[in-house]
Amino acid sequence: MISVKNLCKQFGDFMAVDNLSFEVRPGDIVGFLGPNGAGKSTTMKMLTGFLAPTRGEIRIFDQDMSQSAKHIQRQLGYLPEGAPAYGDMTPLQFLDFIANVRGLRGQQKRQRLNDVVDMVEIRSMLDRPIENLSKGFKRRVGLAQAILHDPQILILDEPTDGLDPNQKHQVRELIQNLSKDKLVIISTHILEEVTAVCNRAMIIAGGRMLFDATPDDLQRRSRYYRAVSLHFTQMTDISGLAELPGVDDMEVEKNSGRVVLFPEHQQDLMPVVSAYIKDRGLQVDSLYQEQGRLDDVFRQMTAEVRE
């Protein structure tokens, strides 16, 4: 388990991480969200023992980071922001070097290198200097070094940054497949990544924790949660929709002409809206209940906090 209590990091007068407390348990895949400068990377650097906190305590598997960083780091895989690596090495040389540092030897090393190269799909790039690889492949090499020793804890700073949509999908699958009993923390700016990969979402801004619950809970906070969204095939008088029982508000989206009906108290509007459409013989080309918009919640939550 990771246990963080009252964690603070100050750079000069500036408080980058301000009194964070949380726990992460096996099986948790935490999406660490926040605007630029929120303190995500700084927190991750402290969790991995690369940066000393100004105040507070980090305990991992019941050991204190300030006393036992080396021991803890053996059980930890870290993909830093930007995935730094030795650019003049090839991925094969670099991963072999990391495997040695991680204490892998002989057949076990060869087997693990082979497996990880396939997992992150870099076999075709193994003999090119890392500095000549595309951003996406550099990121995969970074991911490979993080998982090479099959660590119990994975801390990945924007693991899908710079990847194309196919690669993003692969890396998300990889993270999900890895993490049955692991503790995973990933930082991301991509909100859908949190619903796609994570079972827990933490939002920080200005170094402070604003939210820590499931991605579903986060979606439920959106004003769009259970809103009914519909689009008419042709121009239609929609004034009656706003008067339906249970409708709190109605908006028409400018570009698409899509009508959104917001429910009172998150109630289910589908039956009344469907009946209204059917009774009047109106033609719609789409009608669905929204699950909540994460970008909307994220903006609301972080709007008032300094960057």
Ligand SMILES: Nc1ncnc2c1ncn2[C@@H]1O[C@H](COP(=O)(O)OP(=O)(O)OP(=O)(O)O)[C@@H](O)[C@H]1O
């Ligand atoms: N070594 C440092 N010295 C001074 N200030 C720093 C240092 N490292 C980070 N900061 C500042 O601390 C704040 C938090 O930075 P951090 O990199 O943790 O944010 P982040 O949430 O990871 O942002 P991003 O999403 O842009 O990567 C920023 O204002 C940053 O400028």
